[in-house]
Amino acid sequence: MTETSRRSGGGLVHIKNPHLEAMDEDVLYHLDLGTKTHNLPAMFGDVKFVCVGGSPNRMRAFAQFMHKELGLEGDGEDLVDICAGTDRYAMYRVGPVLSISHGMGIPSVSIMLHELIKLLHHAKCRDVTIIRIGTSGGLGVEAGSVVITDRAVDARFQPRFEQVVLGDVVVRGTDLDGALVEELLACSKAIPDFPTLVGHTMCTYDFYEGQGRLDGALCSFSNEKKLEYLKRAHDAGVRNIEMESTAFAALCGLCGLRAAVVCVTLLDRLEGDQIRASHDVLREFQQRPQRLVAAFIRSRLGLR
Ligand code: R2B
Ligand code: URA
DSSP states (O other): OEEOOOOOGGGBOOOOOTTGGGOSOOEEGGGTEETTTSOHHHHHTTOOEEEEESOHHHHHHHHHHHHHHTTOSSOSTTOOOTTTTOSSOOEEEETTEEEEEOOSSHHHHHHHHHHHHHHHHHTTOBSOEEEEEEEEEESSSOTTOEEEEEEEEOTTSOSEEEEEETTEEEEEEOOOOHHHHHHHHHHHTTOTTSOEEEEEEEEOSOSSGGGTOSOSSOOOSOHHHHHHHHHHHHHTTEEEEESSHHHHHHHHHHTTOEEEEEEEEEEETTTOSSOOSOHHHHHHHHHHHHHHHHHHHHHHTTOO
16 A cells, blocks of 8 residues: 655644654654753744755755855854764754755665654644755766756656565655745756756665666676666656655655755766766765755745
8 A cells, every 4th residue: 555645734744653642752862852851842943944965064064055045144164963962963953944964875864854754743843845955876967967856766666665564565655746846946047057957866775786886796787787777767767866765755745744855966877887076076066956955945035
């Protein structure tokens, strides 16, 4: 059975867990936060935008960038990691924007999202938009392009997120917010320095064989089979490949959050497997989703 997403009433985050109400305390272990130890409504109640991405340093850099983009006082150099008590994830707050790292892959992003979504619920946040800003491998697109995901698909090109729960496979849909895709695309028109496109994003459980790479420690297929698979993905509408989007779309969608995925492509997978661009080029590429999302947030806040 496929569970479907629905927008919750009053813009509140919708927690689909009947057991949570019976708990007198909720410890958000991997974030080093909790309902008894922290005043979550005071700390986070007015958060409107949550941006998540793999690397702690990149999410700190994004918070500093947002600090400037929002015209806040100071240079943003002294931002405090709200999750400093744990080294699992890093979290920064700048005005209405929360910037959080999620590590690599579905298990890591899933743990972070369970705790983040409960945090937003405990804090009574309303009308939150959540965006993953990440990196990816492109498919038939120029390296450095930014892909706004219209559909997150699995390695069989299906819009599904499968998880084993109590020994059974539970299938969840991966719908994203179509209006948000259009809003982000409209914002990209004001940033002509790099190509931005809308396409399907394939999410895999592995970077190497799982993404059809020939350069891992193991490889069980030929170059011809690899290219045949990647071309089939391209024909199915896939324009980039990464490792979190299906879980992100499923969890956020089911909990009533408006969600989007915006990833830069570091290479064209039809041309190779290894990421050979220089550090400076990669650093600039990784700023591209940040620039687009900053333009989106500024536009939402009326700060054009
Ligand atoms: C993109 O980049 C990481 C792998 O290098 C992974 O987290 C992803 O989705
Ligand atoms: N991230 C991925 O998951 N795959 C790539 O090819 C590049 C970045």
